[in-house]
Amino acid sequence: MERCKFCSLLLAPGPGGWRAAPAEARDEPLLEPHLPRLWVGGLRYAVLGRLAHGDASDVYRARRDARLTEHVLLKIARTEADHARLEREQETLAALESSRVQGAAHFTRLLPQRVDHGVARLGMNGRDGECRCTVLRWRSGFVHTFDDVFRAHSAGVTPESSVWMWKRVLELLGWVHRNDVVHGAVVPAHMLLHARDHGVVLAGWSSAARSGGSVTPQTDIAMSAQAILRALGGASAPAPLARLLEMHAHREAGCETDAWALKDRLDAVAREVFGPPRFVRFEMPGWS
DSSP states (O other), X not given: OEEOTTTOOEEEEETTEEEEOOHHHHHSOOSSTTSOEEEETTEEEEEEEEEEXXXXXXXXXXXXXXXXXXXXXXXXXXXXXXXHHHHHHHHHHHHHHTOOSTTHHHHGGGSOOEEEEEEEEESTTSOSOEEEEEEEEOOTTOOEEHHHHHHHTTTOOOHHHHHHHHHHHHHHHHHHHHTTEXXXXXXXXXXXXXXXXXXXXXXXXXXXXXXXTTBOHHHHHHHHHHHHHHHHTTOOOOHHHHHHHHHHXXXXXXXXXXXXXXXXXXXXXXXXXXXXXXXXXXXXXXBO
């Protein structure tokens, strides 16, 4: 940070140049000074470690550099060519956040929660370079991707567990598709699971696009079915459930083109093979 040469006010890097530093940067002792820092929107964040390595960006866990802090995710584009993907993700999320489609009050809470987006200044004083960065709220409990599920349950999850996993994905996709948006990358690394509460949310919205042409809701549905089949691994699923998954994973004739309709069909199959709905405990290492 620097000081104004006229009034000696402590300054921080922010959008469009330098501005008055926030109170926590001026008055509070620095916590964990060994951690790397960066500034976004005039606020400083301490970087705690990398969580994921995507096609176009790296995702880090961080916290706001203040005594009254909050945990966040930092999604940082690796190259200038990747900036457009972060911008496209911002546009898609902003459009979905303003949706008036039925269910918006619920489903917008399942989207990545945006805090800030723009040029990040690197280093304690914001003078060690810059990058393009998105700041997202940390979502408590959604700490495992489906890749983690594959590793923890190498023999396969139970068929009962596969049902609630697929239902949560289809519910979210159904609402997204009603907004004329296709996620486009429903892959294991983008599927985040809450083991205790039986929740699934989607990350990785930079591939999202308006539905049409070769990009259709069936794209998302097929990828979701493929992920659930992989989660089942070697587990033997009842024939009606296995058939429903295979049909949609390979886009066979007779498969549903609407995620909500498929969710209803899955409910009927689950009731047929497992009986009335019941809670099935699901465990992941380090979380219960």
